[in-house]
Amino acid sequence: MAEKQATREAYGKALVSLGAENPDVVVLDADLSKSTKTADFAKHYPERFFNMGVAEQNLMGTAAGLAAAGKIPFASTFAIFATGRAFEQIRNSIAYPELNVKIAATHAGITVGEDGSSHQAVEDVAVMRSIPNMTVLVPADGEETRQVIKAAAQYKGPVYIRMGRLDVPLLFGEDYHFEIGKANILRDGTDAAIMANGTMVAIAVEAAEELLATGIKVSVVNVASVKPLDVSTIIQVAQRTKAVVSAEEHNIIGGLGSAIAEVLAENAPTPMVRVGISDTFGESGRPQELMEKYGLTKASLIEAVHKVLIRKKK
Amino acid sequence: MRIGELKLTANIIRQNIIKMLIPAKSGHPGGSLSAADILATLYFQVMRVNPQEPNWPERDRFVLCKGHAAPVLYAALAEKGYFPKEELLGLRQTGRMLQGHPDMKKTPGVDMSTGSLGQGLSAANGMALAGRLDGKDYRVYALLGDGEMGEGQVWEAGMAAAHYKLDNLTAIIDYNGLQIDGRTDDVMSSAPLSAKWQAFGWHVIEADGHDIKKLMAAFEEAQKVQGKPTMLIARTIKGKGVSFMENQAGWHGNAPNAEQSEQALKDLKEEAANLG
Numbered sequence: 001m002a003e004k005q006a007t008r009e010a011y012g013k014a015l016v017s018l019g020a021e022n023p024d025v026v027v028l029d030a031d032l033s034k035s036t037k038t039a040d041f042a043k044h045y046p047e048r049f050f051n052m053g054v055a056e057q058n059l060m061g062t063a064a065g066l067a068a069a070g071k072i073p074f075a076s077t078f079a080i081f082a083t084g085r086a087f088e089q090i091r092n093s094i095a096y097p098e099l100n101v102k103i104a105a106t107h108a109g110i111t112v113g114e115d116g117s118s119h120q121a122v123e124d125v126a127v128m129r130s131i132p133n134m135t136v137l138v139p140a141d142g143e144e145t146r147q148v149i150k151a152a153a154q155y156k157g158p159v160y161i162r163m164g165r166l167d168v169p170l171l172f173g174e175d176y177h178f179e180i181g182k183a184n185i186l187r188d189g190t191d192a193a194i195m196a197n198g199t200m201v202a203i204a205v206e207a208a209e210e211l212l213a214t215g216i217k218v219s220v221v222n223v224a225s226v227k228p229l230d231v232s233t234i235i236q237v238a239q240r241t242k243a244v245v246s247a248e249e250h251n252i253i254g255g256l257g258s259a260i261a262e263v264l265a266e267n268a269p270t271p272m273v274r275v276g277i278s279d280t281f282g283e284s285g286r287p288q289e290l291m292e293k294y295g296l297t298k299a300s301l302i303e304a305v306h307k308v309l310i311r312k313k314k
Numbered sequence: 315m316r317i318g319e320l321k322l323t324a325n326i327i328r329q330n331i332i333k334m335l336i337p338a339k340s341g342h343p344g345g346s347l348s349a350a351d352i353l354a355t356l357y358f359q360v361m362r363v364n365p366q367e368p369n370w371p372e373r374d375r376f377v378l379c380k381g382h383a384a385p386v387l388y389a390a391l392a393e394k395g396y397f398p399k400e401e402l403l404g405l406r407q408t409g410r411m412l413q414g415h416p417d418m419k420k421t422p423g424v425d426m427s428t429g430s431l432g433q434g435l436s437a438a439n440g441m442a443l444a445g446r447l448d449g450k451d452y453r454v455y456a457l458l459g460d461g462e463m464g465e466g467q468v469w470e471a472g473m474a475a476a477h478y479k480l481d482n483l484t485a486i487i488d489y490n491g492l493q494i495d496g497r498t499d500d501v502m503s504s505a506p507l508s509a510k511w512q513a514f515g516w517h518v519i520e521a522d523g524h525d526i527k528k529l530m531a532a533f534e535e536a537q538k539v540q541g542k543p544t545m546l547i548a549r550t551i552k553g554k555g556v557s558f559m560e561n562q563a564g565w566h567g568n569a570p571n572a573e574q575s576e577q578a579l580k581d582l583k584e585e586a587a588n589l590g
Contacts, residue, residue: 026447050443050478058436058470065440068418068426070371071447073440089433089467097418097427 004167007198008106010142011163012037014149015074019045025153026066028052030059030077035165036106038076056081060089060103067099072153075101079108079121079162083128094158095133102152103128104161109249110277110294111166111199116284122277126254128160129227135159135180136227138248138256140201141171144224147178155180162198164249166287169202183230185237189217192305192312193237196247197223197256200275200296204247207301218305226256231263238270243312245273245304249296252276271311273304315358318589320526323393324354325586328555330389330402332578335569338406341414344565345459346386348490348523348550353390355529356455365395368422374452375425375441379434379468380459380488381415382567387424388412396423432465434458435485439475442483442543453537456485461493463504469514475543476515483543484536485516488523490552492563511545523548557581 018025019041026048033039033051042049052059056077063073075082082105083090094101105124112120128136137152137159139145145163152159171186178184186201187208196204201222208218219237223230238244244264246257257274264270277294291297315323327350335341357363361374378387385405392399397411404410411420415429425441428434438456445452462468475483487507495501504510511518517539521528529548536544552566553559556578559570570578 026444047447052470052474053477055467055470055474057432057467058439058474061433061436061467061471062440062443062474065377065426065437065442066444067440068437069375069441069444069448071440071444088430089436092427092430093433093437 002169004169005142006165006167007139007142007145007163008037008165010145011104011106011149012040014146015041016044018149018153019048022072022153024070024072026050026071026073028059028063028073028075030054030056030081032077036076056086057089060086061093063101064093064099067101073101074104076104076106078119079105079124080119083121083124087127091131095131098133098157100156100158102159102161104163106163107165108162109164109199110282110290111164111249111287113165113287113290114284117281120282122251122282123254124162125226125250125256126258129254129259133158134227137180137225138162138197139224140198140222141168143170143172143174143176144178147176148224151178151180164199166199168199171202171205178224181225181228181230183225183233184222185219185233186222187218187220189219190241191217192243192245192308193219193221193241194245194247194301194305195221195223195234195256195260197226199249200247203296203298204301207298207305210298211302211305216305223256226259229259229263234260234263235268238264238268242270243308244270245275245301245308247275247301250276251279253279271308273308275300275304317526320354320358321589322586323358324350324526325555325582325589327354327386327389327393329579329582330392331385332556332570332575332582334385334388334402334405336575337403338569340406340569341385342382342567343385343559343570344492344552344562345380345383345488345490347554347556347559348552349383349386349457349488350554351524351526352457352486352488352529352548353386355526355533357390357394359530360533361455362452365423368396372450372452375438375454377426377434377438377454377456378416378428379456380431380462381428381434384414384416387416391423431459431462432467435468435471438483438485439471439478439480442480443478445482454483456483458485458487460487460489460491460498460504460507463507464502472511472514472516479541480543481540484533484546485543486546486548488550489547490550492552492561492566494563494566496563507547515542516545517542518545518547520547520549523550524554555582555585
């Protein structure tokens with residue numbers, strides 16, 4: 001079994017090094033710093049850490065004000081509260097004036113597990129993606145998170161970063177290169193392509209390996225940058241494989257699958273199957289069991305590839 | 315500036331509020347007129363700003379939390395020289411810089427984009443925190459409406475400003491007692507405002523929001539307060555200075571027609587003559 005690390009864990013570590021590199025970096029949290037892992041930053045740089053208590057709207061508004069005065073605020077809480085409770089603050093106080101706030105949200109998706117649906121954001125990418133000026137990034141592992149945090153800090157403007165609670169396999173080494181607006185082709189195959197992000201990338205790689213053993217060559221594309229989307233890579237891979245499966249731990253409405261479908265429908269119509277949460281709320285349970293129950297597994301990706309291959313042949 | 319000059323400046327701001335709403339054919343006169351003395355005092359007496367360098371890092375900041383009162387801010391900024399007064403006549407029109415609600419990207423001198431009520435005070439808190447972190451001595455001013463007290467975020471921000479002891483922050487409530495649907499006491503009472511803000515840990519000052527001398531004294535007092543943010547509850551008259559608009563909730567968000575504008579400007583010019 002590969003070594004594992006939660007993306008939130010990597011975020012906490014990345015923040016501490018960022019704090020050392022850049023004195024303008026400040027961090028805000030809403031009484032969840034032990035869970036979002038901003039507590040480490042708070043320990044190292046207490047004067048640059050602001051706990052806002054259980055008040056997400058004020059958290060986002062305060063971050064906007066800090067950014068307006070030249071700081072680079074990372075505003076952290078769970079994805080559901082960041083993008084749900086404080087949606088309009090993000091929209092009007094951060095994105096509209098294009099302020100340099102990084103909304104670093106953890107505990108996205110159903111892998112929140114036992115806390116249940118009230119805490120499981122399955123629509124955050126959809127709502128963030130629809131806001132003008134917003135960049136949306138969904139890292140897949142610890143190393144990519146580290147690079148995403150660094151890139152977000154260097155980029156001037158609002159960024160939404162979606163991270164998870166659960167330990168996920170470490171996929172990338174330091175030679176990996178993340179760039180805003182670029183997708184990464186992890187496996188090359190001409191029969192079909194799985195385009196995934198977040199927790200689904202490791203599962204997509206496993207599915208591709210199992211399919212390869214049965215003679216089906218599948219490309220795996222890591223689309224960590226949902227917005228801006230790497231349109232040319234997506235079109236190129238779709239044209240080469242002529243069969244696309246999208247995979248995300250998010251509602252199939254409005255997220256990565258939708259973003260890819262939008263691009264393909266307009267530029268390169270391609271048979272496609274979207275794997276994600278099928279427009280339903282989650283529930284309490286062990287994360288792995290929920291991933292199985294809601295169809296976010298290697299088996300469901302393999303099934304989706306077979307399905308899309310039938311349509312490709314027609 | 316002498317008090318007489320400040321009164322005259324407030325009068326000019328009021329006249330320009332009316333003048334800009336005529337071509338716009340929409341906008342919010344009531345809450346703009348009620349805040350004119352407060353903005354004249356801030357921009358022409360209290361605040362350290364430089365219209366030649368709107369983003370001067372050392373400047374005092376102003377956040378118009380009640381963003382619908384944009385006309386009073388625009389009139390004050392134009393009067394101060396941030397942009398040519400001719401721009402005022404482009405209010406709310408396509409392709410022009412003066413948006414219906416303040417836009418910091420489009421308008422020089424606007425320190426924060428606002429318009430959705432309840433959000434401004436949080437941003438002011440963020441600016442005050444940043445100023446303290448940077449060891450700068452600039453102050454942050456935020457103007458809220460009394461109807462705006464209905465927004466929960468105001469109280470989140472109120473709690474946080476006291477928690478972080480933001481004594482470089484002065485907030486003002488333009489307490490005109492009216493909101494869109496009628497009297498604030500009938501629609502959603504925020505009383506007792508003073509006791510609420512005191513309970514939230516703020517230094518509270520109550521003053522007549524049309525008495526420039528008292529406003530100046532209040533801002534001076536706020537600057538001396540240590541370890542607490544200050545809330546200035548400024549008692550005002552919605553529509554102040556225009557006879558038929560005073561204390562009328564109906565003038566919250568309606569522009570006067572040609573005849574009404576003429577009357578409004580006549581009222582204001584008479585006032586100016588008496589001041590002179």
